[in-house]
Amino acid sequence: MSDALNETAGGARRVAVAGLGAVGLRVAEALDEGLPGCALAAVSANDLTRARARLGRLRTPVPVVPIEELEPLADIVVECAPASLLPAIAEPFLRAGKTVVVLSSGALLANEALVDLARAHGGQIVVPTGALLGLDAVTAAAEGEIRSVRMVTRKPVRGLAGAPYLVENGIAIDDIAEPLRIFKGTPREAAVGFPANLNVAAALSLAGVGPDRTTLEIWADPALTLNTHHVEVEADSATFRMTIENVPTDNPKTGRITALSVIAYLRKLGAPLRVGS
Numbered sequence: 347m348s349d350a351l352n353e354t355a356g357g358a359r360r361v362a363v364a365g366l367g368a369v370g371l372r373v374a375e376a377l378d379e380g381l382p383g384c385a386l387a388a389v390s391a392n393d394l395t396r397a398r399a400r401l402g403r404l405r406t407p408v409p410v411v412p413i414e415e416l417e418p419l420a421d422i423v424v425e426c427a428p429a430s431l432l433p434a435i436a437e438p439f440l441r442a443g444k445t446v447v448v449l450s451s452g453a454l455l456a457n458e459a460l461v462d463l464a465r466a467h468g469g470q471i472v473v474p475t476g477a478l479l480g481l482d483a484v485t486a487a488a489e490g491e492i493r494s495v496r497m498v499t500r501k502p503v504r505g506l507a508g509a510p511y512l513v514e515n516g517i518a519i520d521d522i523a524e525p526l527r528i529f530k531g532t533p534r535e536a537a538v539g540f541p542a543n544l545n546v547a548a549a550l551s552l553a554g555v556g557p558d559r560t561t562l563e564i565w566a567d568p569a570l571t572l573n574t575h576h577v578e579v580e581a582d583s584a585t586f587r588m589t590i591e592n593v594p595t596d597n598p599k600t601g602r603i604t605a606l607s608v609i610a611y612l613r614k615l616g617a618p619l620r621v622g623s
């Protein structure tokens with residue numbers, strides 16, 4: 347769909363927010379406060395009544411609807427719901443040649459057909475940097491030859507509790523007194539075992555050498571308060587190491603910077619000066 351069609355009569359791109367939790371509410375509020383070139387068009391949540399109440403303080407009320415009703419109302423959807431809902435949220439927008447901003451990036455690994463759908467209809471899937479850092483450098487390095495990408499994540503126990511991998515393998519972390527390595531593998535495996543905790547690893551893998559060649563360790567650390575991700579990249583163009591320590595939101599799995607990354611992306615869409623890719 348052309349940019350001209352992707353806009354309202356007033357020129358602003360209509361943005362829907364699918365999921366109104368730690369990420370979605372902050373993004374919806376920023377859109378309501380005003381992002382040049384964008385307008386909040388609709389919102390979805392599981393409990394629509396509760397969502398309407400939470401949106402009561404918005405300056406401009408918008409429809410609060412089930413996810414299947416979002417597509418006709420918007421040009422861009424920001425998916426920030428549980429990972430299992432990614433196809434239901436993304437497919438209608440991609441089929442209409444529109445843009446889907448995916449926060450549940452781990453779910454993309456099991457739903458690669460969404461990329462084919464985007465290709466077939468001229469839509470676009472955007473994976474923002476989210477709770478990570480440096481995806482601009484990783485994608486740049488991937489234009490050359492990357493030899494290795496290694497990631498080590500350390501989270502407070504609260505940021506990992508309840509993950510399917512822990513439950514299925516009988517790994518108890520509630521009472522650990524020392525840091526414990528709970529997983530060593532790939533982002534593809536982590537997307538299954540930690541669907542709500544390691545989207546950053548999936549995003550990193552998609553930027554670099556893919557979900558099977560990226561290596562990942564996950565540690566539960568009872569002394570930590572911040573969700574910490576360390577990445578090391580060896581490439582023919584550069585060697586770099588980067589660490590981010592994320593302040594959790596009300597959702598202990600999710601860092602505050604995640605929503606800000608989406609807001610920065612939306613702000614760049616209509617900006618006369620765009621810094622970073």
Ligand SMILES: NC(=O)C1=CN([C@@H]2O[C@H](COP(=O)(O)OP(=O)(O)OC[C@H]3O[C@@H](n4cnc5c(N)ncnc54)[C@H](OP(=O)(O)O)[C@@H]3O)[C@@H](O)[C@H]2O)C=CC1
Nearest residue numbers: 365366367368369391392393426427449476477542545600
């Ligand atoms: N890529 C990245 O860097 C990061 C990705 N994430 C991922 O982003 C996603 C959102 O994270 P976060 O905001 O913390 O999650 P939350 O758990 O805080 O919020 C999830 C939201 O989804 C809504 N929801 C649940 N079921 C439905 C449904 N059937 N229809 C519509 N909405 C529904 C919930 O509704 P209700 O409010 O009614 O319960 C809630 O508002 C998650 O998949 C998370 O793993 C998180 C951090 C970083």
Ligand SMILES: O=C([O-])CC(=O)C(=O)O
Nearest residue numbers: 477543545546573600601
């Ligand atoms: O990747 C995720 O899903 C969340 C995460 O690690 C963070 O916010 O630090």
